[in-house]
Amino acid sequence: MNLDPSDDEAIEKASENRTATCQDSDSKPAVKKKRKQKKISDVLQKSAPKPGVPEDLQKLLTQHFGENRSVIELEELQLSDSCFLPANDLTHSFSSYLKEICPKWAKLRRTHKEKKSVVMLVLCSSALRSLELIKSMTAFKGDCRVLKLFAKHIKIKEQMNMLEKGVFHIGVGTPGRVKALVEQDALCLNSTKYMILDWNWRDQKLRRMMDIPEIKKETIDLLEKSVIKLCRDGSVKLGLF
Structure with a gap:
């Protein structure tokens, strides 16, 4: 909601x-x-x-940077409608949503051979929510490798080694850990085609991921530094689940 x-x-x-x-x-x-x-x-x-819509994300970025950026800088943070995938209308399971936005997943999965990268990134508010989403995407993911990208019980060095040595198709985790891996060049986003934000889900305190100050800041930082340019170039599509 x-x-x-x-x-x-x-x-x-x-x-x-x-x-x-x-x-x-x-x-x-x-x-x-x-x-x-x-x-x-x-x-x-x-x-x-x-349900969340692209305008919600645009408004969030404008509010966050509005007082500290020039008009030209704010324009560089704007994303056209073509940068977004259809948003979840609250009728989908996670698997059915992914099937709708990525109907050619089987082909993408087979052709992806690059290390230190994933085809799809899913960002959510916590490690527990990450595990829930991984379990719920079973009907979609098929024969692919999913990497847990959160800090709880998993050291960043371990994730860096896994990315360097193996090929993974989907990464699911928190924006803070994903941002840290990107900043250390352990995770490259050039092969990423889809980034999904777990936008509508609420935790026990009824907070969405963007209602939690730390998660909100880390998500916006990741978008600004690494993702928005890729979206504007057409290589990454954003989805709000």
Whole structure:
């Protein structure tokens, strides 16, 4: 699910509200009543699920860089509609979504022979979510090798060695670890055709990946430094699941 921006504002305003203080007849110090917060779950219950769309990502980039970049620099961060794959309309399983956006996967899988690279990158908010997505793509991936690209229980040196010695087709992990591998030249994105953001999923606190400050920053950094140019050149397509 994806909250409408107006719902996000409602949540913020509700959390800031304070109940009026009152004084008794003896003019005792004002006593603050316990404030009643409007939870994100309350707003979600009243709003229909709204899937993420490319405009949401564009708006996020503009908001993040708007105050610190020139007009020309902001234009260089803009992505045309042709840079995006169809977004998930919330009716898909992960496998069915991947089948829709990548109908020629079997051929891509067979022809991919390069080390230190993957054909498809999937970014999500945590190691546990990465494992869930890997399990749920069974009907799609076929006979290919999937690499776990997160930090929990896996040292970066181990991932670097695996990328250097073997051929992998799909990488699933967190933006922070993917960014670190790219910066150390252990993962090359020149062979990557698809980058999927796990945009709509919410964790136990009902946060999307872009609602978590650290994940949001690492994702935007990765997009700015390594992905946006590839998208503008036409070699990488972005998808919001």
